[in-house]
Amino acid sequence: MWSIDEVLEKLKSRGYKLTGQRKAIIEKLCGRKDHPTAEQLYSELQKSHPAISFATIYSTVQLLAEMGFLQILTIDDKKTHFDPTPETHAHFFCQRCGLLEDIDMSQEERDTLKRLSKYRARSMQVYLYGLCHECDKK
């Protein structure tokens, strides 16, 4: 995982400006284990930044993804989720309630998968779909 300062430094070193909005978004993401959507970040940021816009959120998050600090997940076809943990791992998605959980994967497993293609894979996603325990009961 990364620290706020680490991200800010990299932004600066690449010539990006350290704006209040960027800092706020980075702080909101730092250390999180869940997978917020743009909507979620937007509403969480209302208190500190009532005027923040979706455009800023989307562009910042994209920047962070390009710099390798987060992953953009398309596991949920309704909306995009952001994962502040950049290291490759798998995800489980409950098709009933939308629960989205991390799943560990060994380095060996990751390497094996990345080598499956004849092209060089920059990144990878492993998505498992099903029902969580709660939803399976019903």
Add this chain to the structure above:
Amino acid sequence: MWSIDEVLEKLKSRGYKLTGQRKAIIEKLCGRKDHPTAEQLYSELQKSHPAISFATIYSTVQLLAEMGFLQILTIDDKKTHFDPTPETHAHFFCQRCGLLEDIDMSQEERDTLKRLSKYRARSMQVYLYGLCHECDKK
């Protein structure tokens, strides 16, 4: 892979009607190795069914997915692709040109992945992202 008749029978056995549109869509998908979008199916069906609608395409494809005849891929965040090969395998997506290719995976590999989660996985997707050979040159 499945045959047209196989799909029609299953539809019938589940009480669904065998309409001309459904048959046409199933025929268009049968045996395909690519991953058409709704748009693509729509335009390909214009000749034989000039009045077909997106609503029909989306609902039929969803039906086929529920019955296990195709997979709905969210590898491309711009649009959904349909994969008429229902057996689990991986996919590669070129982030520059959009090339979308199948990748084989051993049964063993599939089982290992599906067992990673504490929940029972009904289905799984493995997406590799990068540049195809063409795009990598530039």
Add this chain to the structure above:
DNA sequence: AATTACCTTTAAATAGTTATAAATTAAGTA
């Protein structure tokens, strides 16, 4: 041929995301 429930079409709505242009601001410089 008549019936009926299901299906397709049309049209409009929805929702997530992106583009544009004007206003703001970070950061370097005098």
Add this chain to the structure above:
DNA sequence: TACTTAATTTATAACTATTTAAAGGTAATT
């Protein structure tokens, strides 16, 4: 500190893929 400039943010509108609702059409059974 004030000034300058280019990057960034905001507000708004646009866009696009997908879904929904209502009305008419049709497959399958009688």
